Every structure is written in C-alpha cells, then in structure tokens.
C-alpha cells in the first residue's frame with residue numbers, strides 16, 4: 001500500500017489554457033495516507049474522473065506531480081503503478097469460471113497455485129461467492145459480476161491502491177448496502193489504500209474514513225463525515241451533504257451577532273470585519289421551530305420523512321428547512337425559529353470563516 005501525494009497537480013484538457021476556468025482540475029496539493037479509505041465526492045463534471053485517471057495513469061496531468069510513497073510516478077504507465085481498478089461496469093471474463101476470474105491477477109503475476117487457491121477461497125468468502133466458484137461468469141447477474149470485479153481488485157495484497165469508479169452503479173438498490181458494508185470490512189481487514197469515486201453522499205459517507213469533496217475542479221474539503229456535517233468549509237459542502245442540506249442565508253456579521261434583514265441572532269464565536277459576500281450556514285438539525293423563541297418565519301409545508309419531520313419555511317424571503325422529531329407536535333401558531341448558536345457557521349465568499357474561540 002502507498003501514501004499518495006498530489007503535488008501542485010492541475011489539469012486542463014485545452015492545449016493552451018489561459019485562465020483558471022480552463023482547468024478541469026485546479027491546482028491542488030494533498031497527501032492521502034497509506035491505508036486510508038477515501039471517497040471522492042461531487043456532482044457530475046466536478047473533476048472526479050479526471051483526478052482518478054491521473055492517479056491511475058490513464059491521463060497525464062498538464063501540471064504538477066503524483067507520487068506513490070514519495071516516488072514520482074507522474075509519467076509511469078498504468079501497468080507500472082501497481083494499482084487495481086473497479087469500474088462502473090463489471091469487467092469479467094465470461095468464458096472463465098468465477099474461480100478463474102478471481103485467480104487471474106495472481107496467476108498473471110506468477111504466484112504459485114497453492115497460494116492462489118487459498119487466496120481465492122478467502123476472497124470468495126469475503127464477497128459471498130464461495131458456492132459459485134465453479135460457475136462460468138457468463139449468465140451471472142450484473143450484481144454477481146460486479147462482485148467478481150470487486151473481488152478481483154482485492155485479490156492481490158501487494159497493490160499500491162485500489163481505485164473504484166462508481167462501482168455500485170449497476171448494483172440493485174437492496175444489494176448496494178450489502179456490498180458497501182463488505183467493502184468497508186475488506187478495507188478494515190486488509191488495510192488497502194482505497195479511493196472510491198461517487199456522486200452519492202450516502203455511499204461516500206458510509207464507505208470512507210475521509211471524504212474528499214470536489215466542486216468545480218477543486219477539492220473544497222477533505223474531512224471525516226462528522227467534520228463535513230459540523231463544519232462545512234465551503235457552502236457547497238453544506239448544501240451537498242445532508243438531507244436537506246445546510247441553510248445558507250445572506251447576513252451581516254458583527255462581533256458575536258449576525259443580522260438577517262436587520263434582525264439579530266447570536267453566534268457561537270466572535271468575528272472581525274468581513275467584506276465580500278457574507279452568509280451564515282445552519283443545518284436544519286440545528287434550527288428549532290417554536291411559538292415564542294427566535295425570529296419570525298412562515299411555515300409553508302411539513303413533510304413526514306419517517307424518523308423525523310422536515311419543515312419547509314420562509315425566513316425573510318429565503319427558503320429554509322428545519323428538522324423536527326417524528327413525535328414533535330407542530331401547530332399553526334409556531335412561527336418562530338431559533339438557531340443553536342454553537343452550530344451557526346459564517347461564510348465569506350463561500351468559504352467558512354473561523355471565529356474567535358472566546
């Protein structure tokens with residue numbers, strides 16, 4: 001396994017990029033830990049595949065270097081990088097049995113048959129295909145074939161990293177959870193460095209120790225699911241993570257107060273003078289509807305979301321969402337909202353501003 005370093009990496013698909021806008025991947029420098037489980041998360045077109053292809057060697061970056069354990073592999077071909085890849089669609093040899101498919105990467109590397117047999121058995125158990133080892137891959141369901149692809153990616157212990165590009169796209173919804181759980185366990189048991197590309201926050205948050213959120217060609221935050229929830233570093237992270245996402249409201253901030261249309265609310269921290277576009281961000285989980293506390297709102301709709309209720313409301317002309325417990329009583333006279341000051345984040349030009357600790 002390897003630590004992966006992105007060193008001043010950037011990529012433009014244009015021959016002569018003139019400005020930052022011409023870059024599909026804006027300049028970034030990061031170290032990804034050896035043995036870490038990372039998810040690359042972001043909406044379509046944000047640059048996830050571009051970054052993954054640079055790591056795997058399918059694409060040469062127009063700027064910067066990529067290092068595996070400190071060794072520069074920027075210009076090394078895919079075959080020399082010693083990585084395993086699992087794509088959206090299963091890549092299996094139909095005429096081979098499940099056993100032969102799983103054994104392929106090991107036989108290819110000349111491992112002895114005794115080792116191959118025991119390792120294949122181990123992987124087959126992990127992916128729940130022990131009973132199918134003698135079956136030909138042809139005729140298996142897409143789910144089963146993708147499990148073989150996952151197993152094949154996992155079978156070699158000596159790979160530098162395992163890259164997954166939206167691997168659950170073809171998997172039936174009820175199987176997705178099971179496979180994700182298996183992947184997590186495989187990571188736990190084998191400690192591979194894993195990079196998992198997805199646009200699905202549930203997949204990212206359940207799989208990864210660290211989620212790398214991308215927006216418009218930039219890594220806007222790398223953090224644990226808790227960090228992304230508690231302290232979104234960019235308003236995009238706030239919107240994108242959570243259901244519904246964070247409320248982002250234009251405000252004026254002075255010291256320990258924020259003003260929305262002149263109405264004051266307390267902040268958990270103090271802030272210096274802020275120029276540019278200033279907004280506050282509050283997750284619906286930290287907003288509370290009541291009869292008497294806080295600022296006035298107009299409730300538009302209450303949705304029953306199973307374990308909780310989502311209140312859709314209007315707050316000084318901005319739509320906001322509030323989450324209430326499933327048993328909370330909501331009445332027509334509840335037309336005020338208060339925010340948990342410790343969980344109100346302040347943003348300037350979309351980036352979170354750190355307040356004074358005091």
Ligand SMILES: Nc1ncnc2c1ncn2[C@@H]1O[C@H](COP(=O)(O)OP(=O)(O)OP(=O)(O)O)[C@@H](O)[C@H]1O
Nearest residue numbers: 013014024042043044045046047048049050051199
């Ligand atoms: N071969 C290419 N030539 C030119 N532009 C490209 C090429 N591949 C991607 N792009 C552009 O680069 C940007 C990033 O695309 P990329 O495929 O990396 O995003 P993504 O996050 O993986 O999206 P998706 O989830 O849809 O695959 C997009 O604007 C895309 O149109």
